[in-house]
Amino acid sequence: MCPVRRPSPQPNQPGPPFNALAARRLRAALGMGPEHVAHGMRVSYGLPYVTPDLVVAWERGLAAPGNPELTALAGVLWCSPGELIGRPQTLREHRIARGLAPEDVARAVGIALPAYLRMEEKDGWRGTDRQSAALADVLGLDLPDFVAVTGRDEQLADLLRSAVSTRWQGYVRPVAKIAPLDRRVLENVLQAMHQDYQGHMAATLSWGGGSADSSTAGRDFLDRIVEHFWTAVRTRTE
Structure with missing residues (x-):
């Protein structure tokens, strides 16, 4: 069993993104019912307000456990807290x-x-x-x-938007300061993203303004530019 700390009773403290499906699967694999989980959290972790209905609400995505509840739930389900949350962001x-x-x-x-x-x-x-x-x-x-x-996602996004909309070559060094990658990989990624975005723009401007789909694709590309960047990096480094 992974070691867990006894949580302090702070039921209203917000928790990380909760993976309801994982919690339900882990409980079922142990042959436990919601009442067993609730009992364990009350007795072993000092959370008297946890009921079977609350456990069911967590598993259905109708509510999410806070930090103390997540730690206690992990202890009862014999897992690490990381197995009960979605992809961490903060x-x-x-x-x-x-x-x-x-x-x-x-x-x-x-x-x-x-x-x-x-x-x-x-x-x-x-x-x-x-x-x-x-x-x-x-x-x-x-x-x-x-x-x-480290809070540099937005700074990276601003640099990438400028790189794809102007001359990407001038942004290799600034991007590298935030994301220290191999220079050749970074150059290839920025060049490919620049070509991709310019392709969207060319489609938008052609034939009397282009289609709504091409315009939407261009905006979506900029909105998700950091995600596109890391996807491109993984493609060239794996």
Whole structure:
């Protein structure tokens, strides 16, 4: 059984994205009913308000457990908290997914606990390069997750939008500062994205304004440009 910490009774504390289907499957695999899960959370984790109906609501996606409830639920279902949540997005969500307490992460990266908690609350990482490397290690972050967790997704998106709409060559170095990739890979990715976007624009401008579909595709490309970027990177590095 993965070690879990006894949660403090804070039922209203928001939790990370919850994977309701995984919770239901794990419970069924153990041969447990919602009443068994609720009983375990009440008795072993001191959460007296957890009822079978609440467990069912979590599993149906009608409600989501907060941080203490997620930790307790993982303990009752003999799994890690990470198995019960969707893809983490924020610093706090990644920490919870790894089953770590805030003090564990703060100690590992060499930051005072109050300062670390402020970064979680404001969703803005302010660590040094050494602390950032330690953060990526303790939370098991890959490069896309690291960029998102350190609050640089929007900066990356702005650079990428400029790269695909103007001369991409001038954005290789600025993008590399945020996403330190092999230069050849980065050049190939930016060039391909530039060609892709310009193709959308050419379709929009041709034949008296192009079709609504081509215009929508261009806007969607820009809206999801960071996602397109990481997909292209994975394609060229795998």
